[in-house]
Amino acid sequence: MSIRVRLGAGSGVELLMSAAAIADPDWRGVFHTGQSSYAAARAAGGSRLLRDAARFGRFGWINLAGPLTALTGVWTVDALRAQVAATDPVELRLMLTGARRHQLRSRLDDATIRAGVAGDRRARAAWRAALGETPLQVTPWLLSTEPALITRTCLAVIDGLPHAPRATPLPRIRQRLAEVGPERLLGEVATGINYRTGALEDVVLVSSPGVAPILVVVDEVDRTVILHPPLADGVADDAGAHLREFGRAVGDDTRIRLLHTLRLAPATLPQLCEALDSPRTTLLHHLALLRSAGLIQLEVASGEANVYSLRAEGFDAFAQAATAFPVA
Template structure:
């Protein structure tokens, strides 16, 4: 499911591959904003809970670093990806996990440091865990329980979680979920859009700025962490994991759902402050955090809700991201309220 497009004389492939992300381990302990197939931690078997705890319950960033394995295997099924991870040499799996194949991390902390950490060098491990930018600022959450282990023990824990999650949670619903993803892919591919416009449309407002070192962009729909966009790199490929659209519903039901998103977005004083700041011009995460008097992680959560409501867009790449008010946001919001309140 790919479209090959030549842009400015260089080859860029925009691909929608539904199976690549389907095996990501996703368990939640948070209250749901919308119906989801993702299980609550308390509903998992004791064995799966223990396996998750041994890797880290906040280790979400870790699993994104395995997407490159699926990419290299040609977007396998979930079971095939689990097997592929199990077949990898322990040292190579650890290289994937620490980001040896991620250009951004190589530039940030150095290829030598990453290779040393992959081998189990404790000094290199400490450098990675102390870096506030490495792993998107989530290195301790994602790697602190794995880096102290031997290379073989690291593989055993990661492979065990993947297989248990697939067997106990995902396998029974794989056909249903993949069918939803494939319908989303077909709908996106049917639209006559340029590569840039396709990315922005699929992600509901992310304006991707090309990175010279990455010659390919892969769009991956997911149902695991809606409405989040999950961004990662693998070798010379940028992966953009976007939230697949929910299954179509009757018009009145869709209008109510959109109105609820808008209400959630505007129902917090700090989010209103963020919107007011963006009305004065685009800003980065640190600027927004300073103006709102909040931690960057908290502002990031607010921005996810504002983006999901269609009020805020994002532009940039790993060199930096900026947020802005979507010009269409106010008009679309007025339309939602008009549809909601229209006489029936």
């Protein structure tokens, strides 16, 4: 079955990515615009706005990208606000806690998901048994707060965060889709993610300057949303820029340990967490940076655990960037 690819962008997506960076200190240092988003939010709303954004966690804000990109039309901040305001508070809390995610829906029925979000202990135990640490990505505030207050706080953050309309960066990617087709385009924007046959059918590619230099993937039940940096306009290769990107990727002890671990054998995320004695939330942003630099790859298969491995081509590119860098 061929892959169906749709394209989109919008200021509402950029606001969600800014909120995700503000909410999570680890990811604030990953996104190129993370620190500037945090500084702008502090200037606009002080500690209260920062605290309210953090209550949703990175996972909560990213989860809203799914329903936003399901809307027709341009995904503006106004469209995001209108959608949040119009959504039933109970349903909004379910969205924020990841109830639309394929990983959750493929292992738990709707009643167990709803009961877990509402606070049922047996249901939450079923979550942990099925998904390991995944429920820990949901903030305690989302699980313990009345849905109506969650809605009001969400709207207050959307209204409070500074944002500016951005030109929709779609002409280049539309041209590329027409030139190479959906499968090859997917490989170009999602470098380092290999989807096996049947693992991907309906895809929304969202061009977002706010996620650079990594990808953000929202795996909903009926489609996959991939937020990616806009395609470059065919500028000449810059050895210095490539070397800086590689240097950023390997300039951390945890990421070096991940590379050493994967050199021994491919591994799933739970296996890496055990090998490095680190929680999932800590390793995910390190893995994202290594993947964005092309040093590792992710194998995605429907119904199976995702597997990380080293990417030999990435290390070849690293060596070429170092060799090409002018020293005199």
